[in-house]
Amino acid sequence: MLEPTYQADVVVVGAGIAGLSAARRLTSAGVTTVVLEAAPEVGGRMTTEKIDGFRLDRVGQPLSTGHPQLREAAALDGLMLRPFAPGVLLHSDGRHHRAGAQPGARGARSARGALHAVRTLASTPRPGTGPRRPVAVPGRQVSLPRHRSGAPLGTAVDQARLGAALTRLAGTPVERLLARPELPAAEALVTRGLPARTVDGFLRPLLAALLCDPDLTTSSRCADLALHAFASGRLCLPEGGAEALPQRLARTLPPGTVRTGVRVTSVSTTSVTTAEHGEFRCAAVLVATGARAAAELLPGLRVPAFHPVTVVHHTTDEVPSTGASLLLDADRGGPVAHTAVVSAVDPSRAPAGRTLVTSTVLGAATAGVDTGVRMHLARLYGVSTARWETLAVRHTADAVPQMRPPHDLRRPVRLLAGLYVCGDHRDTGSVQGALHSAGRAAAALLADLGVNGSLHTADPVATAHAA
Template sequence: MLEPAYQVDVVVVGAGVAGLSAAHRLTSAGVTTAVLEAASFVGGRMATEKTDGFRLDRIGQPLFTSYPQLARSPGLDALVLRPFAPGVLLHHDGRRHRAGAPAGAGSARSALHAVRALASAPRSAALPGGRGVRALRPVPPPRSRAARPDDFAAPGSAAPARPGRFAPAADRAQPFGIGTPLRVRAALARIAATPVERLLARPDVPAAQALAERGLPARTVDGFLRPLLSALLCDPDLTTSSRCADLALRAFATGRLCLPEGGAEVLPELLVSTLPPGTVRTGVRVTSVSTNTVTTAEHGEIRCRAVLVATGARTAATLLPGLRVPGFHPVTVVHHTTDEPPGTGAHLLLDAERGGPVAHTAVVSHVDPSRAPAGRALVSSTVLGTPSADVDTAVRRHLARLYGTSTDRWETLAVHHRAEAVPAMRAPHDLRRPVRLLAGLYVCGDHRDTSTLQGALHSAHRAAAAILADLGTGRPMHSADPLPTTTPRAAAA
């Protein structure tokens, strides 16, 4: 139980990955911190349901090994990443085509091939920005163990880029037409070599408009880029900011799609395990905040020197009136199990034709064997938008076409729907929304940056840096309020 006059330097409201990451940075700097979470568990949307030996993520957003904050965030040193097979599989016209996959080791020939691709492609076909060519850097998973965040060079780091090339299967992808795979290679190679600052300086328009204006053929956009960006941004209509779309394509071009070993909940659990004991308190509902006081429903007021609101966007706006609430992309994840897994290996499978409700699917137990008991396969599929009433039946029919096998005997493990799953990043989108509202009051989360894990962690870094800068004088930022004269229960009322 929290005492009414309990005092700490900083109170963090919300124990999602943003709040926990910020708390880790603050406590590491010697700032006493309390993290209050209304739910009975930590992690927020990064939750994993455990049933009959299966680990089922509630929101199936894949990560990237190239997210810089995965390697830079304190507390995630022990995180193990399980990479998907390179590239993606695209389903089109009854066939599956592998695309966007760099080969294993680079060579001078492959580097020359990338240069020739850029030189031969029309100028409008290449993404603008950047000078010269840097071939795609392959990131093969180590054979001896699963990948860790620091195994992968972050964009902009000093690690030398190794030239790579797409696997030959990408050249045979029929949806692109003859010659257009070279344009895709050129576009991805160019965007991989473009500094993030230059991407963020580009005009911000809807992603669909930006792709059309860059001269890429419609068949290339609809057959590869649209399904890929739909999977990465949870936005099938590509209304997302073109800057955010460019960042997603850059992450794809410079890294590998991956899953955290053991489920999404592993990330917040790792962050909690490295915090001082007693820092995180679950089941504590915050009803109001000020620059030096947090009021809770059950435990009265907690006095502090600063407050960081690290909840979802809607809850944050309730605590901080005037904070803008973005739109959201609904996401439904359907989990099936079978004893005869489809023969797609550890690939992420996309539907290039949009011939059903499934945007992307994968046999995730092939990517991370810890997510299913021995002898069983776990197939997780993501539906974007508002699902139909018979979503499981529609998903089964669609999966039968995508995988080319009967799904009648597949067992449904869970259907997880979240109407406000991913904050929308419609153009124009400010990727660096302020985290310091005023001295003593701060906010962070993926709604302040990009609606990805990278965005949540980066906003936490910005917020913690702002708090430490304000606390760095060693003097209180404001006068402390007098202790309440009412009892905790009266104050809560």
């Protein structure tokens, strides 16, 4: 039973990734904290459904090891981040092309070496063939053509330019990225000095997947942060499902800190009122819910528009030849923005002998989405999907907050002395944005309470974007 007059230094409303991360920082600083969650479990949008031995994420966003805060959160309880194959796999003209695989940010010298190597490769035809030389990629034949029509990345030299650009980006300080003029991402891409073929065939589908924004209306600064993280690390998934991250964060908190099934109806600077369990008195309140729920508790708080996402999970006895790759459609010939054989990335997500394929559709839900997805997947994977079994189709209308320019990467987290707010709607619409805002809110709260806030050591903006 909950004690109606329970005393705590801080009450955190919401046990999503932001609330749990903030609670960890507060309790680590010696601040007594209670986390109240209306749902029966922690995680918010980072939940994982269990069906017949499969683990199905609600929002299938890939994360990136290029974000220090994600690595820090995952390391708390030994969570494994399972990496995709390097880069991404692009589907174009019925073929697969590996793109964006970075051997490591080794500077301009490495980029010049790569450019020379690709030029040599492009000028050396195989006996009896034209000027195209195949490169081995597991399960597929991939070509580096000299002509624009042969691959989504343009010529071999264009591809070397892309590799050099990603290498430079990985080494660019975040402050320089944020100093660039802010435009919609779609407009900014044409100013980056890369050929149109490379932009349309690689950067647009990649950013659409990372930002959950098919039209790339997102601020170019947020897009640059996404590409920076992509170039600096590897795309990944938490082992065991998205819920593993919030669950492990919850386990790092003192016993009894998290109370689920408690619905908060109002907040003030000194108390929280709940529907069934009375009032919780405290010295400060941190609202760490989604944007809509936060606005109900904090009248006047701006609610952003959202990017809706539909995730479709299939299983099959077959194993597509793409391996553990994130597969994008460079031709944009169907509803699927990105898809992956998730069980190849993280085997714990499917029973032995079964394959789990997870596909993401961006935009409003449509009738018969599974039929359109199956037809598109048949082209993307090059196999019949007629016998694939649909495990679940999950639509989330408020999946990712939109970040149209001008976008404030550091929206205020301190509303009043004693009243704070955090979440992905305060930084960037991503797991990393939620973690970053939690750190900022905890630091502000500790400062106001007169507690040493040195635990908040992350770069204030460096990790503020999406994967």
